[in-house]
């Protein structure tokens with residue numbers, strides 16, 4: 001293992017490796033594990049192999065955001081993604097969370113409902129998926145750039161049914177705390193149920209959950225409020241992607257949407273707002289763009305996390321320029337279990353393999369990426 005210098009991260013000019021206090025959580029650095037679906041939770045139950053996977057990516061005082069975790073039976077849209085609505089699932093998360101805690105990590109669970117990004121085969125008794133709309137979704141290519149997924153046209157939720165879904169999110173948050181997680185990240189990004197409500201390309205409702213910007217954001221904010229009341233604002237984060245249009249979920253005025261959410265969230269005193277960079281027009285490639293998250297960063301009073309296409313240099317810059325407090329890394333962390341250490345040492349990085357992002361093997365492409373100790 002390379003010998004460490006005795007200088008602090010400040011002295012070595014590695015802003016990413018400086019400490020940060022996020023509410024009650026004392027973080028030792030700013031390199032966050034982004035939520036990463038890996039589809040290795042057979043039958044929606046977290047598996048023992050996830051203990052090693054998350055443990056490999058844990059550092060003392062590092063923040064990890066778990067893979068998207070389904071809140072209820074209707075929330076499923078992909079094979080073998082973990083859930084957190086049954087006792088069995090909650091129990092199965094415990095040893096995974098315990099191991100992260102044993103190594104000093106801080107672990108949030110990303111709670112998720114896919115909405116119309118689903119198919120009859122994932123729904124109990126072959127029912128139609130639910131959404132804010134009944135507009136169908138065309139087949140999509142996944143973020144590995146390889147798989148094509150097909151969807152069943154959704155059923156539009158009635159106004160009366162919406163409180164039940166809000167309640168499912170609340171119960172999932174309570175279950176996450178019971179499993180030992182330090183908090184939850186509400187998945188409000190990437191074209192899934194909450195994003196479907198927020199975006200005007202999808203939401204065609206005429207009740208109090210559709211039409212104006214305030215109405216479209218109502219569902220998201222009711223979920224935030226319910227969860228804050230259940231587990232406390234210091235344990236709650238939310239992920240948003242106002243500028244993205246994955247899963248045909250775009251908005252005609254993403255700047256206004258992002259700003260409205262950033263300002264509205266202040267009311268609930270949540271721990272963090274985690275936003276995907278506008279340059280991630282596509283889920284897995286960055287492109288040139290003139291839009292910026294700075295207005296949202298300025299409007300939001302809590303911790304601001306950015307994600308999407310970051311490397312070491314870019315991450316250091318965003319911290320030093322105060323455009324974010326923390327930076328979440330997806331593909332680089334997937335392929336480099338010891339990413340914070342590599343950033344500290346400015347060591348070379350392993351390359352990720354898209355072909356094994358979502359394969360079900362409990363080791364290959366999952367826990368077999370080497371860390372520096374194992375390579376040297």
Ligand SMILES: Cc1cc2nc3c(=O)[nH]c(=O)nc-3n(C[C@H](O)[C@H](O)[C@H](O)COP(=O)(O)O)c2cc1C
Pocket residue numbers: 034035036037038067068110143187189190239276280283307308309310328329330331332357358
């Ligand atoms: C394999 C894979 C799985 C992902 N799963 C999720 C997920 O469960 N929840 C989520 O919000 N984003 C998910 N994303 C998006 C990442 O969190 C991240 O925003 C994206 O990869 C861009 O960041 P990067 O350039 O650092 O990889 C996933 C991305 C990849 C590559």
